[in-house]
Amino acid sequence: xxxxAALVALWFALTGSGVVSPGRFPSPRDFWLSFVQIALHxxxxxxxxxxxxxxxxxxxxxxxxxxxxxVPLGLWMGWSRRAEAAINPVFLIIRPIPPLAWIxxxxxxxxLGDAAKIMVIWFAAFVPSVINTFAGVRTIDPPTIEAARMLxxxxxxxxxxxxxxxxxxxxxxxxxxxxxAAWTTLVAAELVGALVGLGFVLNMAQQDIFPGMILxxxxxxxxxxxxxxxxxxxxxxxxLAWNDAAGGQG
Numbered sequence: 001x002x003x004x005a006a007l008v009a010l011w012f013a014l015t016g017s018g019v020v021s022p023g024r025f026p027s028p029r030d031f032w033l034s035f036v037q038i039a040l041h042x043x044x045x046x047x048x049x050x051x052x053x054x055x056x057x058x059x060x061x062x063x064x065x066x067x068x069x070x071v072p073l074g075l076w077m078g079w080s081r082r083a084e085a086a087i088n089p090v091f092l093i094i095r096p097i098p099p100l101a102w103i104x105x106x107x108x109x110x111x112l113g114d115a116a117k118i119m120v121i122w123f124a125a126f127v128p129s130v131i132n133t134f135a136g137v138r139t140i141d142p143p144t145i146e147a148a149r150m151l152x153x154x155x156x157x158x159x160x161x162x163x164x165x166x167x168x169x170x171x172x173x174x175x176x177x178x179x180x181a182a183w184t185t186l187v188a189a190e191l192v193g194a195l196v197g198l199g200f201v202l203n204m205a206q207q208d209i210f211p212g213m214i215l216x217x218x219x220x221x222x223x224x225x226x227x228x229x230x231x232x233x234x235x236x237x238x239x240l241a242w243n244d245a246a247g248g249q250g
């Protein structure tokens with residue numbers, strides 16, 4: 001909190017003294033007026049709440065699809081050597097490709113609508129979820145897996161009662177990275193063909209040379225990213241409560 005207060009004080013000092021030109025970085029007053037404008041009257045065709053909700057939808061959808069596809073794939077690759085041998089070479093090829101490099105193909109395949117943006121966000125969030133889930137499975141002691149196989153544990157029960165709980169801490173680490181990647185990619189995804197969204201606000205503000213509105217858009221992305229990360233942290237805390245209890249007993 002003290003750091004935040006110091007940054008705000010420095011902001012007032014630099015812009016108020018004229019050391020930083022308002023054309024390069026907005027003053028607190030410019031920022032407030034920009035916020036009031038977009039919140040009450042709208043900018044780039046919509047109110048701030050409309051832009052924020054649309055961007056939040058894109059991130060949430062892309063993130064959830066990444067979780068639904070990346071976590072099972074990581075579990076499968078970590079559990080099955082055959083699956084790893086078949087899939088990992090392909091994954092290693094597409095993994096270094098930046099998410100933004102998929103934008104042209106996404107537009108070609110899905111057009112300029114939300115589907116293309118969700119695809120780009122999905123890819124950005126997909127890679128960390130696969131990597132960390134795979135790593136989580138590989139941290140499980142091999143004797144534990146072998147014992148379950150020798151006892152003839154059914155596959156579904158093995159995944160639900162052994163694989164998932166043991167890999168859960170690493171899985172949630174991957175989910176946090178995935179969520180951050182989704183927000184990082186959102187703005188770039190919305191720069192192309194968007195009619196609403198925080199990325200569209202930033203693009204329009206840049207074209208209008210409107211520093212105050214640029215800062216409003218940036219901080220809104222930051223606040224939403226912080227809020228969703230805290231929400232995911234709460235889900236993780238509740239999901240891993242058994243792990244903390246076991247650690248306390250140990």
